[in-house]
Amino acid sequence: MTVPNDLIARLTETLDRDAAIALFRGAIGRQSITGNEANFVAYLREKMAALGLNNLETADFMPGRPNIWGERKGAGDGPRLLFIGHTDTVHVDGWREHWAGTEREDPFAAPIIDGAVWGRGSGDLKAGISASLAALSLLDKASISLRGDVAFAFIGDEESGQPDTGVSAGIKDLVSRIEAGEIPRPDFVVYVEPTRLSVYPAQIGFFIADITITGKSAYFGVPELGKDALRASHAAMSALWNHSDEVAARAEHKLVGRSFLLITGLAGGGYIAVPERCTLSLIRKLLPGESLDTAAAEIEAAVRSAIPDPDIKVEFAYPAGRDHALGGTAAEIDEGRVEVGLLSASMAEALSGRGVIEGAPFWSESPFFVNRLGVPAVYCAPGDIRNCHTYEERVEVEEYLAGVVGFAAFIARYCGVTV
Numbered sequence: 001m002t003v004p005n006d007l008i009a010r011l012t013e014t015l016d017r018d019a020a021i022a023l024f025r026g027a028i029g030r031q032s033i034t035g036n037e038a039n040f041v042a043y044l045r046e047k048m049a050a051l052g053l054n055n056l057e058t059a060d061f062m063p064g065r066p067n068i069w070g071e072r073k074g075a076g077d078g079p080r081l082l083f084i085g086h087t088d089t090v091h092v093d094g095w096r097e098h099w100a101g102t103e104r105e106d107p108f109a110a111p112i113i114d115g116a117v118w119g120r121g122s123g124d125l126k127a128g129i130s131a132s133l134a135a136l137s138l139l140d141k142a143s144i145s146l147r148g149d150v151a152f153a154f155i156g157d158e159e160s161g162q163p164d165t166g167v168s169a170g171i172k173d174l175v176s177r178i179e180a181g182e183i184p185r186p187d188f189v190v191y192v193e194p195t196r197l198s199v200y201p202a203q204i205g206f207f208i209a210d211i212t213i214t215g216k217s218a219y220f221g222v223p224e225l226g227k228d229a230l231r232a233s234h235a236a237m238s239a240l241w242n243h244s245d246e247v248a249a250r251a252e253h254k255l256v257g258r259s260f261l262l263i264t265g266l267a268g269g270g271y272i273a274v275p276e277r278c279t280l281s282l283i284r285k286l287l288p289g290e291s292l293d294t295a296a297a298e299i300e301a302a303v304r305s306a307i308p309d310p311d312i313k314v315e316f317a318y319p320a321g322r323d324h325a326l327g328g329t330a331a332e333i334d335e336g337r338v339e340v341g342l343l344s345a346s347m348a349e350a351l352s353g354r355g356v357i358e359g360a361p362f363w364s365e366s367p368f369f370v371n372r373l374g375v376p377a378v379y380c381a382p383g384d385i386r387n388c389h390t391y392e393e394r395v396e397v398e399e400y401l402a403g404v405v406g407f408a409a410f411i412a413r414y415c416g417v418t419v
Helices: 007-014 017-029 037-050 122-141 169-179 229-248 292-306 338-350 367-373 397-415
Strands: 054-062 065-072 081-086 116-118 150-155 188-191 199-203 205-214 260-268 277-286 313-317 357-360 377-379 394-396
Touching: 007 122, 007 338, 007 397, 017 037, 017 116, 017 122, 017 397, 037 054, 037 065, 037 122, 037 150, 054 169, 065 169, 081 122, 081 169, 081 397, 116 122, 116 397, 122 150, 122 394, 122 397, 150 169, 169 367, 188 397, 199 338, 205 229, 205 292, 229 260, 229 277, 229 292, 277 292, 292 313, 338 377, 338 397, 394 397
Parallel strands: 081 150, 081 188, 188 377, 199 357
Antiparallel strands: 054 065, 065 150, 116 394, 199 377, 205 277, 205 313, 260 277
């Protein structure tokens, strides 16, 4: 059976707004700062079981930190769609103090204020997780059955900021299970990072470099006896800024712009003495197709050429390995793919002005599918990355509900319907 022409109107009329909002607010209420994913996974297990998902399973990717996945089997003659998102959120340090005495004081109370649901994890990314599950419930209420399978996988350890976490341990475990045949391979993936219902078929890559420059201290009155690490750091920074300009001039990507590096920190000095040790930190943005190894080698060469003194030691460390030992690779799929167009059209019909095809200004975990598995993936979900990780994190109610309708329409159009 073909998808009805009035699908969006039918879904909008059928949508139980209160139930969809309650699902979302309940998700925010389950505190899941990185390391405490199990608290939210227990909630998801309850809701996913209520949807009657098949093969609903949880498994620890690290002790006490589970992933969860399940599926709705279709009639068997359609493609397999996977919705994926991370269950962990960033910390709430300072939130209560910032909002003391207001409705927003509890970061997990999920109040609705001025048409938006507030709280930590609302945008990043419990709106996306909730909208994807509510979309399947909406199809059930609308008596729409599917030809293809719809799968859900919610994984931990995506966020950085907590000690010994944020290395994508959750998705590494999930992808390994797909490679081993334990979990079926999807044909298309929607990672529910917040996009304001735009569709992101491309994303940047990144790595962080910590550079330690060590010279030799000496009393301030006889600086010629020392090796000034701070002066060497100044030379290194000048070289790095010049290198960033060179990198930016090489190419511009249609969706994610230009590459660059940003120096994010400088620490060091001496007390009435020649500074012996300084540390620099930087982050490098990469475009699809750029090599992390090459980019790192270029940075190392730029710094070493700026500090020719053999008595000054320069060391490099890369602390943020994700799908690559140095960091996270960039990824892209053809924006002209049928699936991208279907998702874009579904979101545009659900809420005017949405469904725009753009590039992700952030790094998340789609490269594990695009680059490692060779499975096409995009980002799309309610929420605005610009207010995530801040005291202003919130999602507009109407955007969230449009996301539910848009996801439901996309599922029907992509997987196909039987009745």
